[in-house]
Amino acid sequence: MAKQLRRADAMPCHNQQLDSSAAAAAAASPCPEAGEPGGGPGQDLAGGPAKLPATNGAVAGPAGDSAEGPQPEEREPEELFSRQLGPQLKLLPMNDQIRELQTIIRDKTASRGDFMFSADRLIRLVVEEGLNQLPYKECTVTTPTGYKYEGVKFEKGNCGVSIMRSGEAMEQGLRDCCRSIRIGKILIQSDEETQRAKVYYAKFPPDIYRRKVLLMYPILSTGNTVIEAVKVLIEHGVQPSVIIVLSLFSTPHGATSIIQEFPDITILTTEVHPVAPTHFGQKYFGTD
Numbered sequence: 001m002a003k004q005l006r007r008a009d010a011m012p013c014h015n016q017q018l019d020s021s022a023a024a025a026a027a028a029s030p031c032p033e034a035g036e037p038g039g040g041p042g043q044d045l046a047g048g049p050a051k052l053p054a055t056n057g058a059v060a061g062p063a064g065d066s067a068e069g070p071q072p073e074e075r076e077p078e079e080l081f082s083r084q085l086g087p088q089l090k091l092l093p094m095n096d097q098i099r100e101l102q103t104i105i106r107d108k109t110a111s112r113g114d115f116m117f118s119a120d121r122l123i124r125l126v127v128e129e130g131l132n133q134l135p136y137k138e139c140t141v142t143t144p145t146g147y148k149y150e151g152v153k154f155e156k157g158n159c160g161v162s163i164m165r166s167g168e169a170m171e172q173g174l175r176d177c178c179r180s181i182r183i184g185k186i187l188i189q190s191d192e193e194t195q196r197a198k199v200y201y202a203k204f205p206p207d208i209y210r211r212k213v214l215l216m217y218p219i220l221s222t223g224n225t226v227i228e229a230v231k232v233l234i235e236h237g238v239q240p241s242v243i244i245v246l247s248l249f250s251t252p253h254g255a256t257s258i259i260q261e262f263p264d265i266t267i268l269t270t271e272v273h274p275v276a277p278t279h280f281g282q283k284y285f286g287t288d
């Protein structure tokens with residue numbers, strides 16, 4: 001399941017294997033940190049116990065860097081914002097692979113081929129985590145050697161819904177991970193005069209009211225499109241508590257608007273940032 005990043009604890013001194021003669025000296029004089037004479041991992045410069053932060057994480061150094069080195073500046077506010085909205089907003093754990101994909105998607109000089117390749121990879125990661133949020137049940141299978149294996153399998157009753165047009169970019173990633181899943185569609189466009197989102201088309205599985213729904217929309221900018229789509233799903237008997245919004249990028253305003261409107265809904269994304277790559281649909285489908 002998606003969860004917050006866990007920073008590593010402060011690393012101990014490298015010399016852990018000590019002989020009996022050195023053990024007593026080591027107990028009286030712990031390994032000093034580089035640049036901090038007399039200050040071991042468990043002591044501050046005054047000789048007392050080091051003060052650890054309240055949350056599970058590495059101790060910040062003089063420049064605010066953690067034991068893992070500098071972190072992306074926007075990630076800490078991003079995680080704080082996620083905690084403020086509660087468990088309804090889930091972020092994929094950040095790593096260099098995801099950051100690289102985000103960078104290529106945002107790069108205006110990236111070729112369309114590189115853009116699509118990176119987008120498809122990022123979509124796959126989001127879809128796989130979205131499937132991880134769906135219910136499983138235990139099952140027993142027999143291996144070719146006759147061994148009984150205790151495993152799990154999806155509970156029946158899941159489906160995907162893409163918000164056209166950009167949401168269709170995520171359909172193949174869902175089919176690659178769950179080939180038999182049924183996918184519905186919603187077409188929502190903004191009225192030129194009122195700028196309000198208007199539903200033009202909706203096609204769902206007839207029993208969608210009994211299914212868990214993966215609602216696919218890559219960019220949550222204002223959140224208005226997703227809000228209108230959820231309203232249509234509610235009209236078809238779907239409860240917000242069984243809807244998981246799969247997106248690649250979200251703004252704080254977009255995520256907040258959706259969760260305030262539907263407190264039971266779940267949003268899964270890779271990033272919450274004030275500036276979202278709203279060019280995604282045009283570049284992915286080659287209409288930019």
